[in-house]
Amino acid sequence: MAQPFFGGIHPRDKKAATNKKPIEQLPPPEQVVIPMSLHIGAPCRPCVAVGDHVKVGQLIGEMTAYVSAPIHASISGTVTAVEPRPHFNGMDVLSVVIKNDYEDALHESVKPADHPDSLTSEELVEIVKNAGIVGLGGATFPTHVKISSGIGKVDTVIINASECEPYLTSDHRLLLEYPEEVIGGAKLLARAFHVDKVHVGIEVNKLNAAEILRRKIEEMKAPVVVDALHTRYPQGAEKQLCQSITGRQVPPGQLPAAIGCAVFNVDTTAAIYRAVYQGMPVIRRIVTVSGSGVMEPKNLECRVGTPLNDLLNYCGGVSEKTFKILMGGPMMGNAQYRTDVPVGKCTNGILAFAKDEERTVDNPTCIRCGKCTSVCPMRLQPLFLYMYEQKGMLAELEAGHVTDCIECGACAYICPGRLHLVQAFRTAKQKINAQRAAAKAAAAEKKEG
Numbered sequence: 001m002a003q004p005f006f007g008g009i010h011p012r013d014k015k016a017a018t019n020k021k022p023i024e025q026l027p028p029p030e031q032v033v034i035p036m037s038l039h040i041g042a043p044c045r046p047c048v049a050v051g052d053h054v055k056v057g058q059l060i061g062e063m064t065a066y067v068s069a070p071i072h073a074s075i076s077g078t079v080t081a082v083e084p085r086p087h088f089n090g091m092d093v094l095s096v097v098i099k100n101d102y103e104d105a106l107h108e109s110v111k112p113a114d115h116p117d118s119l120t121s122e123e124l125v126e127i128v129k130n131a132g133i134v135g136l137g138g139a140t141f142p143t144h145v146k147i148s149s150g151i152g153k154v155d156t157v158i159i160n161a162s163e164c165e166p167y168l169t170s171d172h173r174l175l176l177e178y179p180e181e182v183i184g185g186a187k188l189l190a191r192a193f194h195v196d197k198v199h200v201g202i203e204v205n206k207l208n209a210a211e212i213l214r215r216k217i218e219e220m221k222a223p224v225v226v227d228a229l230h231t232r233y234p235q236g237a238e239k240q241l242c243q244s245i246t247g248r249q250v251p252p253g254q255l256p257a258a259i260g261c262a263v264f265n266v267d268t269t270a271a272i273y274r275a276v277y278q279g280m281p282v283i284r285r286i287v288t289v290s291g292s293g294v295m296e297p298k299n300l301e302c303r304v305g306t307p308l309n310d311l312l313n314y315c316g317g318v319s320e321k322t323f324k325i326l327m328g329g330p331m332m333g334n335a336q337y338r339t340d341v342p343v344g345k346c347t348n349g350i351l352a353f354a355k356d357e358e359r360t361v362d363n364p365t366c367i368r369c370g371k372c373t374s375v376c377p378m379r380l381q382p383l384f385l386y387m388y389e390q391k392g393m394l395a396e397l398e399a400g401h402v403t404d405c406i407e408c409g410a411c412a413y414i415c416p417g418r419l420h421l422v423q424a425f426r427t428a429k430q431k432i433n434a435q436r437a438a439a440k441a442a443a444a445e446k447k448e449g
Helices: 121-130 143-150 170-177 179-193 204-220 238-246 266-277 308-314 371-375 382-390 394-399 410-414 421-448
Strands: 023-025 031-035 059-062 077-086 092-100 156-160 198-203 224-229 261-265 284-290 298-303 324-327 349-353
Touching: 023 170, 031 077, 059 092, 121 143, 121 179, 121 266, 143 179, 143 261, 143 266, 156 179, 156 238, 156 266, 170 179, 170 204, 170 266, 170 284, 179 198, 179 204, 179 224, 179 261, 179 266, 198 204, 198 238, 204 224, 224 238, 238 261, 261 266, 284 308, 298 308, 308 324, 308 349, 371 382, 371 410, 382 394, 382 421, 394 421, 410 421
Parallel strands: 023 298, 156 198, 156 261, 198 224, 284 349
Antiparallel strands: 031 092, 077 092, 284 298, 324 349
């Protein structure tokens, strides 16, 4: 039975433009630009050079640390550059550029596991690591680390099929069109964690997908149950999802593993299935292209490294009145200042806005209404944290648990004064991390001296 979590909001879901549109295959681009940083953790080291010929699924970026994930070629062709290129995070990042030969030749390493139905936990972790699987819901945390660190501690595995952000429907369409991949991946996770069942959390505005999943579960005799959840943002945040399904609350500063839970995005789960049964690493993304500025909203399956321009053009282009393009959803997505940046592993949506979506004001002012506090799912006090950040009061920010902020944007959405709350909290975290790093460096220098 679904449990309520604190706070949350009910924005209009804006999903009607694409939730009934099947996934279309975007033709592979003329070239892909694949950054060596497509995950949380240490960037990869390129293991190919200019002039090399590569095939689909071939390793092109090697891990440089345990918290990292390898990167693979998404097309076959010739490496034309290994150099910094614009990244969707706004910076230039070392990238491998591949010119397409349009043969789509598979690399010999792309092959199914030898005994997929009897893998040990350790063998599955190794396959997941080698396939470069990360949290595809947007977090991009390396999945092999999450699995290996949770074995023996986790008693509840949850598949996040909530997709609670407005506009986004890529996960919904994945559930409708490839349910066997999701359920097959869930079965593998059940075996890895040695649990007797896996929970799939899905909001009640996607009941058609829930019914398809239930039929597929029965057909595959899978140890999986579907939990219908209230439609409420941010239902898909992992800490809130844990509470909704289990009733347990993750303590401040800790992760779901602290209460015996492990949460995986629905596309991540399907990627695990493909890695085991097809041998295919993460080389593609299902992306929702929508918003008032998009001429023909669609759900597209495209290769990692494809320029955003290609997706927008395939959807008929954007309106001349478009004033903002986001990668991701409207609540947690990042605005893009150029459209030649590549699709990454975390790209689940591209939104273009051309109407009345812009609600910023020249002079944002807090009116002390307290609405931000009432909707914060982490039970923080955004109005005070904002004040502290503006005044550079880092000790007070830490005491107020600003690092627990999940940057869901609920506070900014509800704020009548239109304060730039999420941006302030991101800046606060950066300042705190910089202060900690400086203190650590100073302590190390003192010790050496």
